[in-house]
Amino acid sequence: MIYHSRVVSIGGLPLGGDYPIRIQSMTNTNTLGTRATVDQAIRMIEAGSELVRITAPGPKEAANLGVIKAELIKRGYRVPLIADIHFNPGAAEIAARLVEKVRINPGNYSDRPSPGKNSWSVQEYQLELERIAEKLTPLLGICREYGTAIRIGVNHGSLSQRMMSRYGDTAEGMVQSALEFTRICHQQGFHNLVLSLKSSNVSVMVEACRQLAEQLTQEGLNYPLHLGVTEAGDGEDGRLKSASGIGALLARGIGDTIRVSLTEAPEAELPVARAIVSRFHQNLPDGTITRQIRPDLAVSKEINGKRETAASGPLGGKNPVAVLLKQGNQLLLAGEKGEITPLPHRLVHAGQAIPEIHQPLMILAEEEYLKAHLPVLMETLAGDSTIALLAAAGTTQLRRLADALQRRNLKTPLILKSPVNAGSAGDLITEISLNPGNLLIDGAGDGLCLEAMGDSNEALTSAGFGLLQATRRRVSRTEYIACPSCGRTLFHIQETLQQIKARTAHLKGLKIGVMGCIVNGPGEMADADFGYVGSGKGKVTLYKGKTPVKRGIPENEAVEALIALIKESGDWKEAEKV
Structure with missing residues (x-):
């Protein structure tokens, strides 16, 4: 399918329709550090970022977005700012008066988990939807008054307990979570809306976004879509994950803005994003840019790709891809x-x-x-x-x-x-x-x-x-699910990822999560075998699967503790001598 989105405005920047695919990134400085955040935002803007996202975990950080915005304007930069909100509706309501867009996560707006509860009656399900609408209504009113856009951002692994009980941790669950919030906004006449479904698993991300585009089209809710493979890691692997997942959707006409999430400096994400979208743009004679899928990349037909083949020497049949x-x-x-x-x-x-x-x-x-x-x-x-x-x-x-x-x-x-x-x-x-x-x-x-x-x-x-x-077709190396970090990260994640890679790169097939904070970490590394998650300033919690097993480990001891945990669990093997 080719998805046709409506046009919304992020500040004065039009998004969707035939407008160019917008590229963006996110700062990883402490939001209360105005100078460092402004300096980094400028580096991102000069590298091509058309929107700048900044974390606002609490009211103080949300309020400081106004100071950051004023300093950027003073220096001559008027790129729209996005507040990244988690858990705190109050922070969203403060930020919505100051910046051009706020990003909220449905999983964090839902009711608190109910231990032991694994089913909801129809009445209970409806009551929670009504509570969500009640929580969301004040934010919609503020955004309507100030012309602020909202992104409903669903992450694989951060679905509410109610949604998990009905759909499991699936692409369908992600779609339904986004649709609930979209319908509430639509019913209340709020249409300055962008949607995203992200996963570190490329196949899940692509399938979820395809399902969402189809459902939105059927319901006439054709809001713009933000694309990204979350926690893609760094280097070549991060770039391959990002380009394959984002590109598979852009080739179907799905996606209006993208963020390449790398565990690197934010400005390093922008050349990768530019390289992707350049294949889906056309430069017009008047100097403007419009969307056009490069002909050799356009997906005009879906296929059932799983086909039984016979072996021809080392190819096909039961041979690995x-x-x-x-x-x-x-x-x-x-x-x-x-x-x-x-x-x-x-x-x-x-x-x-x-x-x-x-x-x-x-x-x-x-x-x-x-x-x-x-x-x-x-x-x-x-x-x-x-x-x-x-x-x-x-x-x-x-x-x-x-x-x-x-x-x-x-x-x-x-x-x-x-x-x-x-x-x-x-x-x-x-x-x-x-x-x-x-x-x-x-x-x-x-x-x-x-x-x-x-x-x-x-x-x-x-x-x-x-x-x-x-693309999950052949596993030949360790997989790292690593976030790009943001102002919530309280340890040196880029250096730590390199240390962990140096010690574990020989563990073929193992999935290791390296996550900046306890807010997103446990959910977004949901399918990792082991997790290294920031839990406080210079402190780390180690996970085995979804279970925290060692808490409050000093950062300078945590890599060794992770190796010890892998060994204790029986998943360690020594590297082959070259």
């Missing part, structure tokens, strides 16, 4: 430990005569061939079940191909390749995340093939396995 490297006409198979071996297949271009040789064949089909000769290709593949297919094409043709293979019940292994040969590491990450990343998320493909000018085999292999991990 593969990473291939293409060097001229030579294909190489990459291994998780860096080993590179020649693929046994001979590469033949589609349309050429099939040679009679005792060697597996790989047919390379590119965009123009797939457009013109797909039926012929299907007949060729039907005649030989040992052939593998390498498809180097845009998303539309790849989806048409995957659908044709499914309808013909052909078990040919399908290897996906972007038709764009990237010229830099940054372009490579963006291009493969957008395509073939969006098909991998949907379950299509038995592997991906990479080709980049000037990149080493090591860099290509790392990006390939990183994308498979980001």
Whole structure:
């Protein structure tokens, strides 16, 4: 589907409709530290941030947003500010009088948890909805008076107990949570609204946003959507997660503003965000920018990507999803430990005569061939079940191909390749995340093939396995669920993440959460095996799953305590000696 959102105003900045996709980031300074927050906001703005979000955990921080805004204006910066609110409706009501937008989380507006309660009657369910509407009404009145926008931001793992009882910790639960608040706002005539559904799991985030867009369209509540993969981590992995999740939705016309969440300096997020949205914009002759999905990225057809295939050498069948490297006409198979071996297949271009040789064949089909000769290709593949297919094409043709293979019940292994040969590491990450990343998320493909000018085999292999991990198609490394930090973070999260990575990067398949604060941490790292969560100034609480097991550990002892906990739990193994 292509989602058509209405236009809302964030200060004087139009958002939604055909307007450009707006990019934003969030400060990680203490909000009461005016100078540090203003200086960081300016760095973000100069790096391209069109909106600046600042945490306001309490009334004092909310009030200081007015001081921060005045100082930014004094220095010549009038970018809209967003107050990030948690738990405290009073802070939201203060901030709404001072800044252009407030972000609230439905999970934090709902009633307090009721220990032991796991079901709600229809009457109880309705009563809580009425209480939520009563709590929300004062904020809506203030926002209406001051022209302030609201973002309803739902995070996977922070759903209310009532919502969890009915839907579980699912994409559907996220959608229903957002819809409850959206309907309340709509019924009260408040329409300056933006919605977001975020998860550190790319597949959950994409599915939730797709469901929400469909539901909003059906109900005529087509408010703009904010996109982001939350707690994406840092470095290459964080960029792959962010680009694949955000890009899969923008390719469907879903999304009006994005935030790339990296455990790095906020200004480092903006070049990544710009690289993503540039693929979905068109520069007009008059110098303005409008939205336009690059043709090779547009998703015009949904597919059932999970297709049974037969093995062709190390490809398809029960083999793990593969990473291939293409060097001229030579294909190489990459291994998780860096080993590179020649693929046994001979590469033949589609349309050429099939040679009679005792060697597996790989047919390379590119965009123009797939457009013109797909039926012929299907007949060729039907005649030989040992052939593998390498498809180097845009998303539309790849989806048409995957659908044709499914309808013909052909078990040919399908290897996906972007038709764009990237010229830099940054372009490579963006291009493969957008395509073939969006098909991998949907379950299509038995592997991906990479080709980049000037990149080493090591860099290509790392990006390939990183994308498979980001899209949950093949686990080959430790996964880090790490927040970008904000003014609530009271320990050095960037340095800590690097320390934890250095000690645990060999623990393949383990999920470790590194979270800045107790406000979001426990919920948003919900599927982590272990968690390292800030619980006070220089203090850390360690989690096993969702359970806190060691509290108030001094920051300088906490990494060692985490390693000890992993060992005690039987999940530790020593790194292999190189």
